[in-house]
Amino acid sequence: MKIIEITKLSKNYGDFQAVKEISFFVEKGEIFGFLGPNGAGKTTTINMLTGLARPTSGEIIISGQDGVKDIKKVQRIIGIVPDESNLYDELSGFDNLVFCASLYGMGRSEREKRAWELLTRFGLDDAGKRPFKAYSKGMKRKLTIAAGIIHEPEILFLDEPTTGIDVKSARQIRELLKALNEQGTTIFLTTHYIEEAEWLCRRIGFIVDGNVIKVSHVDDLLREAQKENIIEFTIEKTSAVLKSSLLERFPGITIKKVSDHSVRIGSTEKIELMPFMKFFAANSIKISEARIIRPSLEEVFVKITGIEIEKLKAENEGKKKWKKL
Amino acid sequence: MEKTLAFWSILRKDIKTYYLKPPNISWGIIFPVSWTLMFFIRSGGAVDIKGILPGVMALSVLFGTTSMLAVTITFERKKRSFERLLLAPISLNLLMLAKTTGTIIFGVINGFIPVLFASFLIDLSGINWFFAFISVLLIAVTSTFLGLFVAVSVSEVFEAQTFSNFFRFPMIFLCGLFIPLDNLPVFLRPLSYLLPLTYGADLLKLAVSHRGSIPVWLNLLVLVTYGTGLFLISTYNIQKKWIY
Ligand SMILES: Nc1ncnc2c1ncn2[C@@H]1O[C@H](COP(=O)(O)OP(=O)(O)O)[C@@H](O)[C@H]1O
Ligand SMILES: [Mg+2]
Numbered sequence: 001m002k003i004i005e006i007t008k009l010s011k012n013y014g015d016f017q018a019v020k021e022i023s024f025f026v027e028k029g030e031i032f033g034f035l036g037p038n039g040a041g042k043t044t045t046i047n048m049l050t051g052l053a054r055p056t057s058g059e060i061i062i063s064g065q066d067g068v069k070d071i072k073k074v075q076r077i078i079g080i081v082p083d084e085s086n087l088y089d090e091l092s093g094f095d096n097l098v099f100c101a102s103l104y105g106m107g108r109s110e111r112e113k114r115a116w117e118l119l120t121r122f123g124l125d126d127a128g129k130r131p132f133k134a135y136s137k138g139m140k141r142k143l144t145i146a147a148g149i150i151h152e153p154e155i156l157f158l159d160e161p162t163t164g165i166d167v168k169s170a171r172q173i174r175e176l177l178k179a180l181n182e183q184g185t186t187i188f189l190t191t192h193y194i195e196e197a198e199w200l201c202r203r204i205g206f207i208v209d210g211n212v213i214k215v216s217h218v219d220d221l222l223r224e225a226q227k228e229n230i231i232e233f234t235i236e237k238t239s240a241v242l243k244s245s246l247l248e249r250f251p252g253i254t255i256k257k258v259s260d261h262s263v264r265i266g267s268t269e270k271i272e273l274m275p276f277m278k279f280f281a282a283n284s285i286k287i288s289e290a291r292i293i294r295p296s297l298e299e300v301f302v303k304i305t306g307i308e309i310e311k312l313k314a315e316n317e318g319k320k321k322w323k324k325l
Numbered sequence: 326m327e328k329t330l331a332f333w334s335i336l337r338k339d340i341k342t343y344y345l346k347p348p349n350i351s352w353g354i355i356f357p358v359s360w361t362l363m364f365f366i367r368s369g370g371a372v373d374i375k376g377i378l379p380g381v382m383a384l385s386v387l388f389g390t391t392s393m394l395a396v397t398i399t400f401e402r403k404k405r406s407f408e409r410l411l412l413a414p415i416s417l418n419l420l421m422l423a424k425t426t427g428t429i430i431f432g433v434i435n436g437f438i439p440v441l442f443a444s445f446l447i448d449l450s451g452i453n454w455f456f457a458f459i460s461v462l463l464i465a466v467t468s469t470f471l472g473l474f475v476a477v478s479v480s481e482v483f484e485a486q487t488f489s490n491f492f493r494f495p496m497i498f499l500c501g502l503f504i505p506l507d508n509l510p511v512f513l514r515p516l517s518y519l520l521p522l523t524y525g526a527d528l529l530k531l532a533v534s535h536r537g538s539i540p541v542w543l544n545l546l547v548l549v550t551y552g553t554g555l556f557l558i559s560t561y562n563i564q565k566k567w568i569y
Contacts, residue, residue: 050412053569075414086405090342102334103413105327147409 003028003155003186004049004067009058011044018044020210021058026155026188026203031181033201034190035301041210042190043083046159049188050080063154076104079153083160085140089133093124093143096132097150104151111150118146122176138169145173149180156180158189162196174200198222198297208305218297225295225303229271230256232264234289235280242285249279264293331415335423343397344431356388356435358442374447379529380502381439383522386461387468387493389435393428394472395485402567403480411567417560425469425556432465433458456532463548464525470555471521477562495520502526506538521551 004026011019019041026032034042047053049060051071060067062074087096094115101111119128122142127135135143141161148156161177162170177200181187191197197204198218205215242263243255253271257264265271273290280287360381401407410420440457443449475488498504499513500522509517517523524544531537537544 051568052408052412072414072416075412080412082405082408084405086409088338088342088406089404091338099334099338100409103331103410103415105330107330 001028002026002061003063004032004188005059005061006049007059009045009048009060010056011041011048011053012056018210019048022207022210022212024205024212024215026186028186029181029184030202031177031187031189031200033197033204034188034207035192035194035197035204036190036207036305037192040207042192042207043159045207046157046188046190050078050157051075076151077154079148079151079156081145081148081156081158081161083163085132085144087132087140087144087147090131092129092131093119093135093139094128096143097147100147101150106151114150118150122146123172136166136169138165138172141165141169142173142176145176149185153185155186155188158187160190160192162191162193194296194298194301204297206301206304214304221297221300222295225297225300228266228268228295230264230266230293230295230299231271231273231276232257232262232289232291232293233276233280233287234262234291236286236288237261238263239285245283246279250275328415328419331413332419332423332426335410335420336426339397339424339427340430343393344427356385360384360439374443375449375534377503378439378443379526379533382436382461382533383464383500383502383526383529384497385439386432386436386464387496387522390428390432390465390469391472391475391489391493392486393431394425394469394476395482395489397424397428398473398476399479399482399485403482407567417563421473421556421560421563425473428469428472429462429465432469433461436461436465451535453532457529460525460528460532463528463545463552464522467521467525467548467552467555470552470559473559474555474562477559477566496522499523500526501538502530521548524548 002025006025007023008021009019009023010017010021022045034045036042044053048055049062049067051067051074055068063077065074067074088099091099097115097118098111101114106114116125116128119125122145124139124142124146127139132140132143145158145161148158158177162173165173174196177187177189189200201218203215203217204221206213238258238260243258246255246263246265247253250265252269253265253267255263256266276290277287398407401410410424411417413420440449471492472489475492476485479485479488495516499509499517500520501509501517502522506514506517506523524539524547527537527539528541528544528548531541
């Protein structure tokens with residue numbers, strides 16, 4: 001079942017179009033990752049979905065309700081964790097949670113119970129009575145997440161939940177999100193960490209320069225990528241003609257990467273090592289290692305967005321030239 | 326029910342984190358005291374306390390309310406905690422009422438601090454307390470919404486203060502509290518009649534020293550219209566500017 005449905009959603013800031021007619025959906029019960037580089041339009045999209053930014057055009061349906069017109073109704077069933085903690089510095093962790101709960105109409109005893117429950121669950125019970133401003137970055141992020149789920153929302157939105165915090169807290173947060181999802185919360189998160197998306201998400205949308213260029217299951221993306229066999233040779237020195245002579249000798253392969261001391265080749269067929277050894281020997285290239293590379297989501301990302309980034313860059317260059325003329 | 330809960334929570338949080346903080350309490354006391362002192366010194370001691378009381382009361386309300394909003398709104402907006410309120414399932418009107426009610430209460434209390442001081446010095450019988458309270462309340466409401474209008478138009482706390490002074494200082498001299506309107510140069514008088522404080526001050530003078538010059542109904546009408554108008558413009562601006 002589709003719990004979020006976005007159709008031709010755009011956002012303009014003056015002349016600049018930050019989000020360009022994007023369409024996709026999120027299924028109930030999944031973790032959906034919105035993956036893209038800085039400035040791609042992730043925060044702008046999340047702001048439109050949660051009611052902090054007004055779409056220039058397009059449609060948002062969240063849990064069957066109009067996400068533009070009836071945003072106040074929608075806000076009842078969603079939780080929001082912004083990219084920067086926005087709790088009150090002067091209030092304690094506990095008071096912050098209790099205050100947030102009251103905004104959703106939770107009664108006193110209910111919200112106090114829930115606040116302690118969450119503080120304990122997030123390992124913040126000792127810090128519960130300390131003011132928020134005395135928290136470390138990781139603790140702040142955790143409390144912000146706790147505040148986002150205090151009213152047990154159906155959908156939780158998180159904008160870069162692990163950016164800028166220590167490795168340990170980041171891992172705890174990922175585990176908390178996974179557990180939360182297993183209990184039934186649909187999660188929409190943005191990230192620019194590919195491994196995070198790979199580990200957490202069921203489906204991923206790639207966003208580059210305001211365009212959603214692919215939405216797919218992580219499993220499918222990986223299966224697709226792993227159809228290709230990749231081997232990296234570590235060699236003493238690469239030469240200018242290495243690439244062309246390799247391609248001449250082995251017409252079926254693709255050269256993925258050539259750096260000073262390594263060359264990475266790919267093929268949809270099984271790669272036999274011996275012919276390559278012979279080739280290097282014949283060309284007096286000393287080789288010290290041959291390593292199988294298991295394609296990860298990173299390869300997919302480069303494959304999907306890399307091309308597009310180049311293409312979009314070229315398009316922008318073209319536009320600039322036109323303007324000058 | 327749910328809405329009342331959110332309203333009280335926001336109000337209580339603001340009172341606890343802002344209004345009961347020592348700097349703000351003392352601001353509320355120092356201000357009326359310095360005004361009273363200034364008039365004492367200027368008139369060499371032989372001051373008509375009852376005559377200047379409405380003026381000092383009105384200014385305490387005006388300065389108390391407008392400076393608080395720079396903190397409770399502009400500062401929270403800068404720190405982004407205001408976003409949390411915008412993201413909550415409560416209507417913008419209710420939210421802004423909750424944010425301003427604290428300021429209005431603070432303004433009313435501020436307005437009666439000079440009365441407390443005056444009570445040690447002179448006999449205050451003869452004041453129509455009910456009317457005085459209504460006047461102070463109306464002044465507090467209009468100047469709070471004036472402060473809200475300013476707070477929504479700027480993004481830095483110091484800008485809010487500067488912009489407020491742009492309204493506040495002319496009001497001191499033009500609202501008829503210290504210089505009777507009839508003594509103002511003719512070309513300034515229309516300006517006086519544009520300022521909401523002129524009407525609030527007139528009501529207050531009537532209550533304290535029985536010397537009003539504008540019909541009561543007109544005073545009430547202008548104050549209510551100003552208050553409602555400023556509130557609506559402010560929430561409209563928030564819709565436009567803060568939900569970007
Ligand atoms: N309020 C704004 N006014 C103008 N441009 C903006 C505004 N907010 C974001 N942008 C621009 O929109 C683009 C997308 O920004 P953002 O959504 O924050 O990206 P991301 O979160 O993916 O890093 C960026 O180029 C950014 O500069
Ligand atoms: Mg962002």
